Amino acid sequence: MIVVTGATGQLGRLVINQLLARGVPATSIVAAVRTPSKASDFAARGVVVREADYSRPSTLEAAFVGAERVLLISSSELGQRVAQHASVIDAAKKTGVRQLAYTSLLHADHSPMNLAVEHRETEALIVASGLPYVLLRNGWYVENYLASLPVALEQGAFIGSAAEGRISWASRADYADAAAAVLTQPIGGNRIFELAGDSAYTRADMVTEVNRQTGKSLQYVNMPRAEFYAALVGAGLPVPVAELLADSDDHAARDALFDESRQMSALIGRPTTSLSASVATALAALQG
Numbered sequence: 001m002i003v004v005t006g007a008t009g010q011l012g013r014l015v016i017n018q019l020l021a022r023g024v025p026a027t028s029i030v031a032a033v034r035t036p037s038k039a040s041d042f043a044a045r046g047v048v049v050r051e052a053d054y055s056r057p058s059t060l061e062a063a064f065v066g067a068e069r070v071l072l073i074s075s076s077e078l079g080q081r082v083a084q085h086a087s088v089i090d091a092a093k094k095t096g097v098r099q100l101a102y103t104s105l106l107h108a109d110h111s112p113m114n115l116a117v118e119h120r121e122t123e124a125l126i127v128a129s130g131l132p133y134v135l136l137r138n139g140w141y142v143e144n145y146l147a148s149l150p151v152a153l154e155q156g157a158f159i160g161s162a163a164e165g166r167i168s169w170a171s172r173a174d175y176a177d178a179a180a181a182v183l184t185q186p187i188g189g190n191r192i193f194e195l196a197g198d199s200a201y202t203r204a205d206m207v208t209e210v211n212r213q214t215g216k217s218l219q220y221v222n223m224p225r226a227e228f229y230a231a232l233v234g235a236g237l238p239v240p241v242a243e244l245l246a247d248s249d250d251h252a253a254r255d256a257l258f259d260e261s262r263q264m265s266a267l268i269g270r271p272t273t274s275l276s277a278s279v280a281t282a283l284a285a286l287q288g
Contacts, residue, residue, distance in 0.1 A: 001066050002183050003097075005052055005088065006073035007031035008038045011103070014176030015071065015183075016042060022184050032063040054084035060091035067092075069099045069183055074119065078240045081118040082125070089122075089129050099187045100131045101179065106139040106168075106196055106259055113256055114247045132190060134182050139196035140248075140257045142169040142275070145206060146282040151235070152210070153286075157219040161228040161246060162203045165253040168196035171273035171281075174264060181267050196259035197272040203249075209279045225250040 002019060006012045008031070019029055026046030031039045039049045052063035054075050064070060070092050075084045085102075092100050105111060108119040119137075126133050145158070152158045178195050204220040211218055223231070225246050232242035248257070265271050 001028050001030060001068055003030040003032050003064055003067040003070045004073070005032045005071065007042070008033045008035070009073060009076070011172055011176055012073050014173055015179045016047060018176050018180035019183065020045070022180055024184060030063065030067065054087060057087045057091060060088055061095055064091050064095040064097060067095060067097050069101065069187070070097050071179055071183060072100060072102045074103050074122070078244065082121045085122040086125055089125050089131070093129050093131055098132060099134065100126060101134040101136060101182055102126055103179065104135050104137045106137050106194060106257060108137050111256055113251045115244055132187065134190070135192040136179055136182065137192065137194050138175050139259060140167055140169040140252070141172050141175065142273070142278045143172050145169070145203070146278065149210070149282050150286060152218055153214070153216070157221045158203065158207050159221045159223060159228060159231055160203045161223060161225045161249040161253060163222050163253040164202050166200035166202065166255050166258040167252050168200045168257060168259045170195070170197035170264060171278055174268065174272045177268045178264050193263050193267060194259050194261055195264040195267070196261070198262055198265050199275070200258050200260065201275055206275065206279070209275050213276070213279055213283060
């Protein structure tokens with residue numbers, strides 16, 4: 001049995017869909033979620049739905065009963081991640097899970113990004129647990145930048161602090177496919193995958209592609225980290241999220257999100273999603 005935590009999140013849903021597409025029987029998949037009612041669509045397809053709240057350890061042990069593998073999708077609660085992940089790791093060990101996979105961050109072992117700290121600490125807990133593991137060190141999601149497309153189209157510019165830094169982004173679907181690939185391979189030794197897109201781009205490259213597809217003349221406005229942070233807060237983002245994004249962009253300017261190993265395309269057996277395809281998808285979503 002394969003358990004996917006955070007299964008009603010954006011990544012979790014895609015992972016379960018990929019597992020089903022790869023032929024895993026629905027009854028062999030557990031959608032572990034904080035609110036089971038939000039997974040009714042999975043239940044209708046035969047997927048097992050169990051309550052699993054990172055902050056309530058008792059729910060985790062119950063969710064993992066009979067599990068051979070668990071995919072720990074990292075918590076979205078900044079500052080609480082390590083404690084929550086520790087509960088998942090402990091529950092996996094107590095219930096005899098044979099493999100724990102974890103969605104970490106690209107180059108988490110040495111990344112200068114603040115985002116890497118909790119991932120690094122979680123990785124250390126996983127290694128210390130003695131559980132067989134797979135670390136899926138995910139790079140940047142292209143959707144993280146394309147989320148600001150509506151505002152950019154309205155205001156005529158994308159803003160950021162990444163300067164000319166090379167970013168090997170990939171689509172969320174690519175990362176989900178990679179997780180599903182690992183979860184359907186024979187269980188082997190401990191492994192670490194540095195997952196990123198096949199090609200690297202600058203923030204300005206994305207704007208150029210948006211302009212090509214829309215016929216508009218948007219700009220990329222690069223600004224100091226402090227100004228970018230202030231702009232994000234001014235736009236209504238919570239302070240912790242604004243701090244994370246500003247820090248990530250600032251380090252991206254020095255290639256902290258660059259990787260050219262192509263481990264992801266090798267793992268999923270196809271090229272990662274192109275920038276043009278990602279932009280086209282985002283534009284189509286805006287049109288409904």
